[in-house]
Amino acid sequence: MTDSHSQCRRTQEDLRRLGRTHAVLSRCNRSLARALDERALLYAFCANLVEVGGYGFAWVGYAGERRGALLRLASHAGGGDATFAAAVLACANVGDRRSACRVACESxxxxxxxxxxVxxxxxxxADAALGQGYRSMIALPLRADQAPFGNFSIFADMPDAFDAPEVALLAELADDLAFGIQTVRTRDAQAQQLRRLRNDAEREARGHLAATLHDGVGQTMxxxxxxxxxxxxLAECAATVPVALLDRLIDEAGEALxxxxAVxxxxxxxxxxxxxxxDAIRHQCNETAQRxxxxxxVSAADCAFTLDDQVKEQCFLAFREALSNAVRxxxxxxxxVLLRVRTNDRLILVISDNGRxxxxxxxGAGPAGLGLCMIRERAAGVHGRSCVRSSPSKGTTVRICVPLTKDPILCP
Ligand SMILES: Nc1ncnc2c1ncn2[C@@H]1O[C@H](COP(=O)(O)OP(=O)(O)OP(=O)(O)O)[C@@H](O)[C@H]1O
Ligand SMILES: [Mg+2]
Structure with missing residues (x-):
């Protein structure tokens, strides 16, 4: 009776712990989807473990570049303040001591x-940990492409707090965190590359504008x-100004205008x-066809809609780039070119060509130009999406889809 009673209590305790860990996983998934930057992501994971999971302390450390290099504290939550993290880090990093955090990180x-x-x-x-009231801990590796680059450690105030199912769930959590870190880093690197490309393009556009004004309008003027x-x-000498000269001047003024x-x-x-x-699309297409x-x-269907000015401008500029790519x-x-409204809430713009x-x-090397990135950026800037389908000798189709309502569109 007593045995079955204590067995029942143990099962209930196991279930309670698993439920809590599941709650942490679901909170961390939300943090993953909302993370604005790496620092916020790390802190959210540590804080979720402490606040939702009821663990005493959680911290993330990054390994140095070299094998065996020191761990660097990247984030932590719980444990009152950073003193305990500093103590763990100081001991973990002393000489070649094989502390749990370093072993997890290296193995x-x-x-x-x-x-x-024990x-x-x-x-x-251990003394510092016991002094804080912690009785057990787990150190999990953070891995990218199977290669560990850091550790995620959790301290609990109960001995034996990490049984096999819990270890499996926490290992999954560490993998999610590692994936989130890589995603945020890739996103940041792409945003930086896009900023660089945009700056280059702006510089080039300014140079082009200066040259056009100097060599074109400047010469005509x-x-x-x-x-x-x-x-x-001629007028000073009271001579008549020849009509041919005036006509030439009028032509030149017209040309400058x-x-x-055009600029x-x-x-x-x-x-x-x-x-x-x-109508703006038709106007551009007529001009391009003549040139x-x-x-x-151009074909259109169900096009009775009103567009906000910004959406209209972004759609037009994205369309103009796709058209210019098809021409160039x-x-x-x-x-x-096809323009239509689908399910009353989204505008679809398709530009397709029968070219190479x-x-x-x-x-190999990165993108050739900025145009396709800008089409994507412009669509995303008004909560839409774009996609490009093409293969050598099969033509190209650019599809842009933007919401007519305020709801973002998830697939083009
Ligand atoms: N419709 C198309 N048909 C064939 N190739 C295309 C087409 N659209 C794009 N491409 C290819 O994709 C590349 C990238 O296009 P993107 O618009 O990003 O840059 P770009 O046109 O070369 O330069 P930029 O737009 O910055 O002036 C082009 O250089 C071209 O090789
Ligand atoms: Mg282009």
Missing amino acids: GAPVVLRDLS PSALAPW QALNLGLKQART RELR SCELRPLFLERLSLL TGISIR HAAASRID GFDTHPT
């Missing part, structure tokens, strides 16, 4: 110390200036303010 396997009051070479900091001086000299308009339209398509998105001789067909790179004889296509997953 890539979890290390569990079931009772810290002396162990793996716990040179200079010729105009000379012509006007000539006309003035056209060049200026300002490139910078900001003003016609967008007066035209609907569909290039390519057959461009595809050697296409035909381009189709390209490999959308090239190996």
Whole structure:
């Protein structure tokens, strides 16, 4: 009777612990999805273990570049303050002591110390831990592509707090954290690369603008200036100014005006303010078809919608880049543009060509230009999505999908 009673209590305790660990896992999954940066992610995981999981102390350490290099404290929660973390770290890092944290980090396997009051070479900091009231601990490796790069350690105030099912769940949690760290780092690196590309593109655009103004409008204005001086000299001598000279000056002024308009339209398509998105697309396609001789067909369905100005501008600029790519790179004889509304809440814009296509997953050097990244960025900037489908000699299709409501779109 007593045996079955205590067995029942143990089972209940095991279930309670597992339930708590599951709660930590689900809270950590939420933290993973919402993490803004690496530091916040690390702290969220440590804090969830302490606040939701009821553990005493959790900390994350990163290994140095070299094998056997010192561990670096990256984040911690619980345990009152950083003093205990500093004590663990100081002991873990002394000489070649094989403390649990370092062993987990170097071997890539979890290390569990079931009772810290039992002396162990793996716990040179046991006195400090016992002094804080901790009786057991687990050190979990953080791994990227199977290679450990840090450790995630948890201290509990009960001896034997980590049984096999709990170790399995916590190992899963450490893998989730390692995955989150890698994702945040990749995202940051991509954002940085995009910023660099954007700066380069802006610098190039400024250079292009300066050259266009200098070599185009600047030269025309200079010729105009000379012509006007000539006309003035003639007028001073009371001679008639020849009509041919005046006609030339008028032509030159007209040319300068056209060049200026082209530059300002490139910078900001003003016609967008007066035209609907569909009409602006038609206008651009007509102009491009006349200039290039390519057959461009625009079709639209269910297009009774109103767009916010920012969405309209981003859609148009993304469309213009896709069209310009089709003209510049595809050697296409035909381009189709389709605009339609789907399920009343999203606008779909598809630009396809019958040109040479390209490999959308090239190996080797990074992206050739900025255009495709900007299409993606512009769509994402208005809570939409874009995708590019292409393969060599099969043509290219760019699909842009943006919400007409405030809800973000999850798939293009
Ligand atoms: N419609 C297309 N047909 C064939 N190749 C394409 C097409 N669109 C893009 N590409 C290929 O993808 C590459 C990347 O396009 P992206 O628009 O990002 O850069 P870019 O056009 O080369 O330069 P930028 O847009 O910065 O002026 C292009 O250089 C081209 O090789
Ligand atoms: Mg481009």
